[in-house]
Amino acid sequence: MTAKTKSWILMATGRSPTNIAVIKYWGKRDEALILPVNDSISVTLDPDHLSATTTVAVSPTFDCDRMWLNGKEISLSGDRFQNCLREIRKLAGDVEDEKKGIRIRKEDWQNLHVHIASYNNFPTAAGLASSAAGFACLVFTLAKLMNVNEDHGKLSSIARQGSGSACRSLYGGFVKWTMGNDASGSDSIAVQLAPESHWSDLVIIIAVVSSKQKETSSTTGMRDTVETSPLLQHRAQCVVPARVLLMEEAIRNHDFASFARMTCVDNNQFRAVCLDTTWTWQLIFLNTTRQIAEACFLMKWIIFEVAYTFDAGLNAALISPNRKVAGLASKAAICFPPSPENDLASYVTGDKSIIYEAGLQSMKYVEALPPPPEYKDESPCQKSTRDVSYFICTKLGTGPKVLTEESLALINPTTGLPM
């Protein structure tokens, strides 16, 4: 390791998308390595609306590895972070920055510490796969900084050890996480089924039911399901393999009806095994309370051929075949009125043009919408004003990208601390 001065700082910034599973991952066969009991398939969401941005800095002046998430320092002592850092360091290559006169040999990385700053442009730990985007971004950006010369498949197997579904955020479009067979986990990696351009008409609307953190982590929930649900192994071994093939075929053929049907039935079965879980089901059940209310109106959307899927948190994702159907769906969704203090701009985020095109230009159009039928006999104050915090209108997105513009870095290049 050489440099003109001892105080140099080298940085890289990356941005990774989040993803939502259409064939669900629920249950690990190996807790430490995060190996799943079945394959899963996801769609990657547009990083402009849902993504993690991470800056990683290295300097000989750093005493230890440190990380800040959304501006707040967090501990890196957990196994998940340690596994990712260790595996990436093993693969680190030589780095040379002639302009700054910095040269790092691959063996130096073992003794250099990193500062990591990460920021999610959407609620953390509320079921929107923030840990997926976060670990994918951490691994991707560390790999860039450390000049790791491996394909995204290898990186996905490292991100997987941070958070299982993170491996699927290493690619854009449609992604499959193959469960693999090897005990080491080396073949439990993500592969891209199709890029986002393959089916660019799809519109995804996320109803953020609560931006509060989940009460049970997915990790605890899955463990309880593996330990107590008599139905889970049957699902994993006898049901999911055929669904994965059908889903791949539906994606290949742009067959939205099959895609939507498979998405909905697998979502239902995922929740079914949660319900079949002795301990956690109680918490899932609690979490479900508001989701059920959502589901009541979401169901109607099926007649529009809209697919819905929940994650372990409180939010619902709706996938429409095109903007026109998405506009119809958004009209139904917005029947859940925003809080009085909200304007339309803060109630619908992302690609607002979808709802404008559907004729909803301002809150007065929203307020004039009739309530969903099942709410008609409720008194006005029982119309669940706060059931949906806000909507995110988005689409399929790309995989991780390096952000070269210095103004996007989250770490001060002089102090090595978050901006």
Place this chain on the structure above:
Amino acid sequence: MTAKTKSWILMATGRSPTNIAVIKYWGKRDEALILPVNDSISVTLDPDHLSATTTVAVSPTFDCDRMWLNGKEISLSGDRFQNCLREIRKLAGDVEDEKKGIRIRKEDWQNLHVHIASYNNFPTAAGLASSAAGFACLVFTLAKLMNVNEDHGKLSSIARQGSGSACRSLYGGFVKWTMGNDASGSDSIAVQLAPESHWSDLVIIIAVVSSKQKETSSTTGMRDTVETSPLLQHRAQCVVPARVLLMEEAIRNHDFASFARMTCVDNNQFRAVCLDTTWTWQLIFLNTTRQIAEACFLMKWIIFEVAYTFDAGLNAALISPNRKVAGLASKAAICFPPSPENDLASYVTGDKSIIYEAGLQSMKYVEALPPPPEYKDESPCQKSTRDVSYFICTKLGTGPKVLTEESLALINPTTGLPM
């Protein structure tokens, strides 16, 4: 057939209990014969609080078979009624009433018509197994009138052809419906595991969430589950058999903890396979909306070792090991305040002494109860006043009984029509 005059009427009146399954029946392997995909176990409820009363009358002056349910004439043309009437007529014996000078030979029954009047002392078709009590009572009372000389096992296999779970209402206490193997259904019968006296401490509180009729019949729901749930057959073949053995053991040993645990997990799994159903799940889901709200507070009762179980309708049944625990549970339950027009007497029915002993002597005690924790941050009008229509406090009950007192008959002995 002889009689002094042609205008005689002969009647019998019976009363049959309803039952609630603790190991669930969900799914038929034969739709016509009503043969289930797995064994089930139920508790019979006290007929003083939940039962059907049926009077059957026969007279040579009756032109056709007719039936009145809760005072309203209903059609007997359905297969289910026809199967029960045909099977019972086949077994009919000679009847002689010396006082009235009536003599009916067994072959006469084929040409004699019956009038049937039935009355439920609880809401019909809202998930409280009204059809179970009703068909059990119909078959039992017809058997008495027609002097059928068969044991209750045989009668249960006839009642089963009216409504599957009706076979379990032929006995008091704890009852198992063995699925049987024979294609004719002859061995798909109910057997008593233990009489009500075996475990008389148990208290059952039913929260009647809605007395409206169900939106989907159990028949339709089961058929959809059999046709579309990939998890149902696994449940039926690989999960339920072991649970049935454990439940039988728990009942034999008065082991309430195991009994409660098995009741809850099997209820969850029943709902899980409903959720895993492609079509009906949507309706079940709608029905579930309010149940979920119930479940949130019912869950707390588990810490008191209270078992909960739902049926396909909207109501919850709670089983407590004794009156003291039931009193605690009722306090939690009554946090869901009754409508303003209700007094305590109409809000809690059945054995009210349980709630009086728990310190709830009048509505002002009920109104002073704190709301359940998860309702604390809701505005007062969102406290779901109408979630529970009323409670029924009850206990284990006896099987069908003949009612000899003439004043209890539902048919006028002179006109042959409902009173």
